[in-house]
Amino acid sequence: MNVRVQPTSTHNIEVRLRPEHSDAEGAAALALLVAQGMPSLREARVSRVYEVKGPISAGQVLQATKDLLCDAVTQEYRVLAPVNPPANGMNFWRVEVWLKPTVTDPVGETVRDAIADMGLPRPDSVRCAMVYRLCGRSNKPQLEKAVSKCLANPLIHRAVVTEAQP
Amino acid sequence: MNASAVKDPAAAAAEAPGILDKSVKELRALGDARHLSLNDAEWAVIQGHFKGLKREPTLAELETLAQTWSEHCKHKTFTSPIRLTEGKKTRVIKNLFQETIVAATQAVKKPWCLSVFDDNAGVVAFGKKWALAFKAETHNHPSALEPYGGSETGVGGVVRDVLGCGLGAKPVLNTDVFCFGRPDYKGPLPEGAHHPNRTMRGVVAGVRDYGNRMGIPTAGGGLWFDDDYRLNPLVFCGTVGLIPQWAVDKEVKPGDFIVAVGGKTGRDGLHGATFSSANLGEDAPTSAVQIGHAIAEKRVLDALLRARERKLYRSVTDCGAGGFSSAVGELGAAGARVSLENAPLKVSDLDSWEIWLSESQERMVLAVPPKNLKALQAVFAAEGCETAVLGEFTKTGRLVVEHRGRPVVDLDMQFLHKGLPRVEREAVWNAPAPAKPSGGAEKKASLVLREAVADLNVCSREWVIRQYDHEVQGGTVIKPLQGVRHDGPGDACVIWPQAATGDMDDHMGFSVAHGLNPDYGRLDPYWMAMAVVDEALRNLTCVGADPSRAALLDNFCWASPADPKQLGALVRAAEGCRDAAKGFGAPFISGKDSLYNQSKDEKGRELPIPGTLLISAISTVPDARKAVTMDFKGPGNALYLIGRTNDELGGSLYHKILGRSGGEVPKVSPACALEGFKSLHAAINRGLVLSAHDLSEGGLAVTAVEMGFSGEFGCLIDLDEMARDPRIYSNETLLFSESPSRILVEVSPESESAFLRHFGKGAKAAAVRRVGQTTANPILKVVGLDGSVVMEEPLRELKEAWQKTLPAVLG
Secondary structure, three states, rough: OOOOOOOOOOEEEEEEEOOOOOOOHHHHHHHHHOOOOOOOOOOOOOOEEEEEEEEEOHHHHHHHHHHHHHHOOOOOEEEEOOOOOOOOOOOOEEEEEEOOOOOOOHHHHHHHHHHHHHOOOOOEEEEEEEEEEEEEEOHHHHHHHHHHHOOOOOOOEEEEEEOOOO | OHHHHOOHHHHHHOOOOOOOOOOOOHHHHHHHOOOOOHHHHHHHHHHHHHHHHHHOHHHHHHHHHHHHHHHHHHHHHOOOOEEEEEOEEEEEOOOOOHHHHHHHHHHHHOOOOOEEOOOOOEEEEOOOHHHEEEEEEEEEHHHHHHHHHHHHHHHHHHHHHHOOOOOEEEEEEEEEEEEEEEOOOOOOOOOOOOOOHHHHHHHHHHHHHHHHHHOOEEEEEOOOOOOOOOOOOOOEEEEEEEHHHHHHOOOOOOEEEEEEEEEEEEEOOOHHHOOOOOOEEEOHHHHHHHOOOOOHHHHHHHHHHHHHHOOOOOOOEEEOHHHHHHHHHHOOOOOOEEEEHOOOOOOOOOHHEEEEEEEEEEEEEEEEEEHHHHHHHHHHOOOOEEEEEEEEEEEOOEEEEEOOEEEEEEEEEEHHHHHOOOOOOOOOOOOOOOOOOOOOOOOOHHHHHHHHHOOOOOOOOHHHOOOOOOOOOOOEEEEEEEOOOOOOEEOOOEOOHHHHOOOOOOEEEEEEEEEEOOHHHOOOOOOOHHHHHHHHHHHHHHHHHOHOOOOEEEEEEOOOOOHHHHHHHHHHHHHHHHHHHHHHOOEEEEEEEEEEOOEOOOOOOOOOOOOOEEEEEEEEEHHHOOOOOOOOOOOOOOEEEEEEEEOOOOOOOOHHHHEEEEOOOOOHHHHHHHHHHHHHHHHHHOOOOOOEOOOOOHHHHHHHHHHHHHHOOOEEEEEEOOOOOOOOOOHHHHOOOOOOOOOEEOOHHHHHHHHHHHHHHHHHHHHHEEEEEEEOEEEEEEEEOOEEEEEEHHHHHHHHHHHHHHHHHHH
């Protein structure tokens, strides 16, 4: 197999359910957040972000995403920009829950092996995060506290709460 | 990862903490700082040993000793002398484990026990060619900190135990038993503690994901709720494996390679063994918590079993607590030489002691004859599984570990494994004075029944069970949920492991059941132990398993044994286990203890868990096609109650509902009970029983309701027909007493005489009485002692109450 060596780079891909499908995971997350004293949250949708690092091109990552990570019928994907666009302050929130670097990421490891099994360059590492896209009135400290009580365990997770686009 | 990436291990020697001149206080501080969990006596022995050698220990040696001598690995409480004071009498128990659990097994002498207490799991014969390996373990402390990862790695660990038993058993069943605080707990919690609701959701998800992804059915288990578990949940994970009898024995020969297979070694899981030997507090090391990788373990499983069939290795064990240290130490008691630079690493900056002690998951260690190495590597490579030769087993009697040519550990095996000082512990047991039931207010029986079926410790477990794949491997004959709508509460599962044996003509199956009731233990741990053994055995009997072929596992979960009262209660429970095993003729084949299950609550007070004993029982089902479920099968059938009812409401659900305390804790008479179980088993085996269900929490009333709504038939029960203590004049006592050893059985009218013949001369002892019959109308109708109707309750409403509790409290 003729594999061209790529310079090491980082790609972030988000895979999520298409908006027309109901999101059971999101509904469950919303119920947990509401139980933590966030009654003003109205909607939660869940997606996954894969951070792929290594000698693999953007095109190859997209190929792996289409063939491996995304179900074309129910899901869609997008490449995340290195810097998020500014938020619009309309009560949309994005919560990313990553495993801390010292904690084994079994999903990431399996994806890394699977990409190599596809004949693509083997990434140095793949990490996977759960992303919760929330809609509703809140503030960052309140949301961070609620997230740490039900969606992330500070012992093993790093949760990043940001304002987001709808 | 190649060795060159590892930093210079000279750091290990340089980090030698220097203990020879340290005072007791300084040693304690060192132990606390490094989470070593060594006591003063152990420090003194270690200090003396190295003074004799005229050198300081390396950090790796200290860590190795701490892990090997931890409560988790050496079960110090169970094997050390205990001075027990009972009232004015004092006696010394030299070795609690030997004098109770082992003594009982030796006394009952069952030839079908193929391996007991020696290996990673207990092994009993299953037919002529096969054997069953069974093990249950706890993963309490990790699950308290990280419920998902803790329970996941608990399943992974016990699966590897079975995989590392003999030359490797194929897992065919997982079980799970949990004790949590109430999911709707409203009280305060200390900073950092997870709410019981979150703990439960996380633990169930962890067990679900690991078992389902490995393709092992999770078909047996239980749940118990009590707010005293809110800071220290208990997570018992069990696995049954099938192993050919030729593969039960293993041996290690000097010159065999030490080969590590499976996952890479990282910093995760450090100090797991010593961590579990300490009270859970805010300073728990975060490295003790891990996330499991089920797919990696599945690859190890598949490759290992293939290598076993080709007899490519001579021995195997799992890397559990203590990592390579304990695995190599277990296998190579005669000596081993290890070179750490060959270990595949997750990160390059690990110290030598971290590589040696890491408890990274999904790793096994094999003893491989050099001539088989290439073939073994090829088998594992085909599954995408890494192998690494770490060194070789020797006969020097020394454990020698090197890292890039520098010595890291050089310990005498005798000192490592036999050097642990046996410190006498104090225990106190004061028999509770018989207390008449007091307090609470009377309630109408029908109201009590509604509360009883909706109680958290009785209600439907469907929310949990439906998350597990209990059908994978295609051998689950009796499923955890039964009845016409597949939602009734089964007593036990029955597995026909044809996928593992490949023999479609052999219909022998096996069943696994559990017994657990800490409420009885609050009154008397001895009778709790007797009762939970009885419960496990009667659950087995209900589905058609042979009670005379039952083998037991004990799992003690207790608070700190440094408290003499706690230790006294533990001794009492162990003695109950001994007497129950002897009485029922059921040997213990393996077990485990988890101590120090206590934490500081929100006010800084110690909150111990109630002393908890889980008994897991396994037995063969001679013909899985004849196994029975618990749901009523039709109207007009006779209902027989096996077992005598006494006024035993101490620790009962009835008392809890009334807010009443005191009373007689249920007492077991093993000889009578076994007689009844054996007779019922014979009747089931002849196809004479339509359904059977045991009487436990909530007594006869709850049992009849569960059988009724599961089959969608009603029943009429006449309390005056029950075999009972003649001093009972209360309908409520007869309905809700939790006297042990009782089973309600449905028999068709044409089978009644044949059924009764099975009880023959033993009928009187077993106290078999026809107490009623099934009816077409799904209503529970009970006629009291005076002939009046005590209750007439529609089963549909009771079922709704039974079903909605758990989803409601989980929110």
